Amino acid sequence: MRDFSSDHSALALNTASLGHNLEGHGAGWEPERLIDACAARGFGSMVFWRREIGSRAIEIGERARAAGLSVAGLCRTPFLVGTDAVDRQTVIDGAKASVDMAAGLGAAVLTIVVGGVHPGTKGISESLKIVADRIGAISPYALERNVKLALEPLNPVYAGNRSCLATLRDAVDLCDVVAASNLGVAIDVYHVWWDRDLDSQLQRAGKDRIFGYHLCDWLADTRDVLLDRGMMGDGVADLKAIRASVEGAGYTGPCEVEVFSANNWWKRDPGEVLDVMVERFRALC
Amino acid sequence: MRDFSSDHSALALNTASLGHNLEGHGAGWEPERLIDACAARGFGSMVFWRREIGSRAIEIGERARAAGLSVAGLCRTPFLVGTDAVDRQTVIDGAKASVDMAAGLGAAVLTIVVGGVHPGTKGISESLKIVADRIGAISPYALERNVKLALEPLNPVYAGNRSCLATLRDAVDLCDVVAASNLGVAIDVYHVWWDRDLDSQLQRAGKDRIFGYHLCDWLADTRDVLLDRGMMGDGVADLKAIRASVEGAGYTGPCEVEVFSANNWWKRDPGEVLDVMVERFRALC
Numbered sequence: 001m002r003d004f005s006s007d008h009s010a011l012a013l014n015t016a017s018l019g020h021n022l023e024g025h026g027a028g029w030e031p032e033r034l035i036d037a038c039a040a041r042g043f044g045s046m047v048f049w050r051r052e053i054g055s056r057a058i059e060i061g062e063r064a065r066a067a068g069l070s071v072a073g074l075c076r077t078p079f080l081v082g083t084d085a086v087d088r089q090t091v092i093d094g095a096k097a098s099v100d101m102a103a104g105l106g107a108a109v110l111t112i113v114v115g116g117v118h119p120g121t122k123g124i125s126e127s128l129k130i131v132a133d134r135i136g137a138i139s140p141y142a143l144e145r146n147v148k149l150a151l152e153p154l155n156p157v158y159a160g161n162r163s164c165l166a167t168l169r170d171a172v173d174l175c176d177v178v179a180a181s182n183l184g185v186a187i188d189v190y191h192v193w194w195d196r197d198l199d200s201q202l203q204r205a206g207k208d209r210i211f212g213y214h215l216c217d218w219l220a221d222t223r224d225v226l227l228d229r230g231m232m233g234d235g236v237a238d239l240k241a242i243r244a245s246v247e248g249a250g251y252t253g254p255c256e257v258e259v260f261s262a263n264n265w266w267k268r269d270p271g272e273v274l275d276v277m278v279e280r281f282r283a284l285c
Numbered sequence: 286m287r288d289f290s291s292d293h294s295a296l297a298l299n300t301a302s303l304g305h306n307l308e309g310h311g312a313g314w315e316p317e318r319l320i321d322a323c324a325a326r327g328f329g330s331m332v333f334w335r336r337e338i339g340s341r342a343i344e345i346g347e348r349a350r351a352a353g354l355s356v357a358g359l360c361r362t363p364f365l366v367g368t369d370a371v372d373r374q375t376v377i378d379g380a381k382a383s384v385d386m387a388a389g390l391g392a393a394v395l396t397i398v399v400g401g402v403h404p405g406t407k408g409i410s411e412s413l414k415i416v417a418d419r420i421g422a423i424s425p426y427a428l429e430r431n432v433k434l435a436l437e438p439l440n441p442v443y444a445g446n447r448s449c450l451a452t453l454r455d456a457v458d459l460c461d462v463v464a465a466s467n468l469g470v471a472i473d474v475y476h477v478w479w480d481r482d483l484d485s486q487l488q489r490a491g492k493d494r495i496f497g498y499h500l501c502d503w504l505a506d507t508r509d510v511l512l513d514r515g516m517m518g519d520g521v522a523d524l525k526a527i528r529a530s531v532e533g534a535g536y537t538g539p540c541e542v543e544v545f546s547a548n549n550w551w552k553r554d555p556g557e558v559l560d561v562m563v564e565r566f567r568a569l570c
Contacts, residue, residue: 022307083505112319116505116521117505117521121520121521122522122523122524122526123521123522123523123526123527124479124481125481125523132506155442156440156441156479156480157440157441157507157510159441159478159479159503159504160503160504160505160507160521161505161506161518162339162480165521166479166480167480168480168483169481169482170481173481193408193444194409194444194449194451195441195451195452196409196410196452196454196455196458197452197454197517198481204331218444219445220368220401220445220446221445221446222442222445222446225442225510234443236401236402236406236407236408236409236445238407238408238410239405239407241408242408269451
């Protein structure tokens with residue numbers, strides 16, 4: 001297991017941690033200012049969201065690299081299934097546009113959150129079949145542009161309307177079904193911390209299909225399942241044990257801090273938040 | 286699979302569905318009035334909560350049976366682990382008092398919701414070991430009083446503070462560890478609907494360890510994870526498929542409707558709610 005206590009170059013900022021992505025949250029720092037702030041603190045990489053990038057993908061990617069940072073990823077494709085993703089061609093076109101943005105940015109990985117239960121169906125199995133079909137149509141396009149696609153299973157609490165893909169087991173099953181060389185998974189502490197099947201599914205995924213590892217913490221008394229994530233150390237997730245499993249399966253990539261926290265971290269100065277991330281990462285992760 | 290379209294004698298009311306259990310919710314019907322209302326509609330059994338029973342366990346149990354209903358269960362032991370369940374002897378004493386109440390009531394089953402992550406630990410594994418120890422101390426006492434103990438895994442969203450037991454797999458593991466003949470599981474649609482491992486874990490549990498099946502629905506856009514459950518048919522759970530799995534594993538017992546719904550069903554007249562339950566149960570479950 002890597003030792004981060006004296007080297008945090010594996011640390012990545014997911015810009016969502018600074019509240020950029022919802023009206024009225026965060027300090028509104030532009031990507032350039034965030035890049036400089038991360039570089040100054042020794043972060044190794046960054047992960048952006050589409051809304052921050054707009055038509056400036058190439059420019060922002062180059063700016064990050066000039067500052068010594070890599071772009072670890074882009075969040076994320078629009079939903080592939082669910083009430084807002086009914087028309088197949090619209091979904092595929094939207095996903096391809098996200099692939100183009102990731103390629104322009106030079107992002108290693110494009111994250112996929114698949115969307116909720118598809119209209120007219122019950123349970124998750126039918127929705128997952130539709131997801132498989134749609135990813136099958138997208139993955140060759142991404143492969144040509146050198147973009148990896150990371151399926152991120154979300155906590156089952158979101159299975160109704162955000163991600164019918166609710167476990168790592170189902171994500172690896174989906175990888176097996178689609179069988180594309182650029183399709184893998186991302187593991188997020190928030191979504192998997194409770195799952196005792198995690199270690200065996202990580203082994204099953206293997207190092208060539210683990211494309212990302214996301215850090216935060218699960219607060220015991222979570223007040224809002226979307227916007228009340230904890231900073232590492234403030235919750236009940238066993239961060240060391242989870243990373244041991246992830247690295248035990250061969251992962252050696254960035255550790256990306258993604259804390260959605262409307263009433264705590266998003267209200268603080270971004271510079272302070274980044275400082276805390278570095279400190280917690282070195283001490284606790 | 287049983288056909289309920291013309292016979293709903295398997296239908297059980299969990300009284301929580303009428304909002305009894307929180308200040309200011311529900312019509313405040315006493316157990317006797319609920320018993321009569323269920324009997325009049327052909328329910329086969331009822332499940333009560335401790336707070337409704339107080340010192341009247343024997344009286345209420347006899348009253349239910351006199352009306353032609355059985356008492357399918359009692360909710361529930363106090364938490365066995367977590368911040369409110371630190372002292373082992375206090376926990377064991379509280380659970381034994383619940384067993385006494387279940388025995389007095391003539392309830393077939395006492396439900397266990399285990400509680401959240403134990404203080405001083407991270408993740409769920411250590412907490413589950415403590416749960417195993419404490420159930421091991423309780424189960425002989427329950428066996429002597431002819432009370433079955435049903436471990437109910439809750440949706441992982443509650444793993445921090447209500448149930449570190451988050452999957453049926455972990456519940457069956459716990460049964461295996463404790464190895465008491467009166468220890469089994471209860472399956473609640475709300476908690477397991479997203480789990481594609483459900484069928485195989487039900488098979489693993491087997492008919493002699495499935496002590497309960499709880500009905501409601503998962504609303505796609507759930508607004509409150511505790512008090513916004515859906516009535517059967519209003520959500521995205523595949524109710525028929527889940528029951529097929531439960532009965533495929535040999536279960537032939539009651540189907541217990543448990544809908545916590547502060548802003549919808551708890552605001553309606555209990556008689557109307559019971560009528561809807563019968564209708565939905567016959568048509569959709």
